[in-house]
Amino acid sequence: MTHHCCELMTDRADWHCDRHSDPFDCPDALVQFHAESQEYGLIIHDGGTSSITIAFCPWCGQRLSQSA
Numbered sequence: 272m273t274h275h276c277c278e279l280m281t282d283r284a285d286w287h288c289d290r291h292s293d294p295f296d297c298p299d300a301l302v303q304f305h306a307e308s309q310e311y312g313l314i315i316h317d318g319g320t321s322s323i324t325i326a327f328c329p330w331c332g333q334r335l336s337q338s339a
Contacts, residue, residue, distance in 0.1 A: 273306060279330040284311065295320045309336035 275281040284304040291297035295314060303312045303322045312322030313329075327334055 273304065275304075276328045276333040276335065277331040280311075280328050311335050 275284050280302070283302040286294065286300050286302070288297040288299060294300035294303060295316070298316060300314055303314050310324055312324045315321040315323065325335065
């Protein structure tokens with residue numbers, strides 16, 4: 272399990288929905304976390320699988336890990 276910057280980021284990055292197996296199908300899934308690259312992204316709910324990479328936590332403002 273990855274340690275995220277704050278409790279809210281942990282809640283959102285580790286979100287699991289009982290109704291949707293794919294986070295891009297779940298309207299409650301907000302953050303996508305890529306463990307391999309340690310990158311965070313805000314999920315774009317437009318029917319695709321896009322996300323916008325973010326450098327700072329939207330809740331606590333801490334700088335997030337970035338891939339090299």
